[in-house]
Amino acid sequence: MNLLEVKGLKKSFVEKKAVFPAVKGIDLTIAEGECLGLVGESGCGKSTTAYMVARLIREDEGEIYFNGKKLNAGRRLTCAGRDLQMVFQSPKDSFDPRYTVLQSVMMGADSYHLWGRKELEKKSLELIEFVGLKTAYADVPVMNLSGGECQRAAIARALLCDPRLIIFDEATSALDVSLQAQVIQLLRRLKRERNVSFLFITHDLALTASICDRIAVMYAGRIVEVGGTKEILDQPVHPYTRQLLASVLPVTADGSYRFPVMERLRETEASGCEYYDFCNIAADICAKKVPGPREYRGREMRCHCL
Structure with missing residues (x-):
């Protein structure tokens, strides 16, 4: 049984009558005692997802189940309770x-x-x-x-x-490398001694290798790839995951992480894949239709061309 289950979660913000979709219908699960890394670049919707799960902001659509109970069953934004806690990016604030x-x-x-x-x-x-x-x-x-x-x-x-799930929202991004290592060691100890589950949110894929059991890669409000940490880091499949890895890890000897970004920056249709303009394997369908989730090589994937 999953401790946390998120289904079709969506959230948009309105500024000066313009609508900005931040999260575009994502699904997530976290098992008891598991650490899930939610990774992606700044502005992709990671923190918005965390705030909705922690019941700090209200979702537009979707369902959130925690410990078998639906958290967003009522019309009012209610507290998640003592079993779900959050550690913020800037703790002093x-x-x-x-x-x-x-x-x-x-x-x-x-x-x-x-x-x-x-x-x-x-x-x-x-x-x-x-x-x-x-x-x-x-x-x-x-x-x-x-x-x-x-x-x-x-x-x-x-x-x-005494929570069952702790959300870490970029909790180590403001720390130097030595302090990051100390916090990671502490999280490992908590997993081992207290069986605490974690939603570990970061933009650093390499950092997740030391703590996370699975990784969900997020881009422009959608989760594009989900899989085991070793599989994601050793054999990235989605074009965005590969490019994200290339930005933080050394290029392999055979150049498997090095590939040119497509030299086209045309306006993508609203119904198409958000990564279309930057993808090196994109096809015409990518500009016209959002890829749905499917299983590929033992992991969940959103891509027409794989």
């Missing part, structure tokens, strides 16, 4: 600078009235130490923490609710 680390970590769980005050403080201090911060940090104002320390505090706050 999600903390009140007036509070200490201990107060900040306690704040989320305190709203659910899970324990008495003394028990809540005890569990908070244990988690502060668990994520790699010294207990002496408890009385330090959260605004005085470094980026990596603040990210750890944000993880401790999420863990205090």
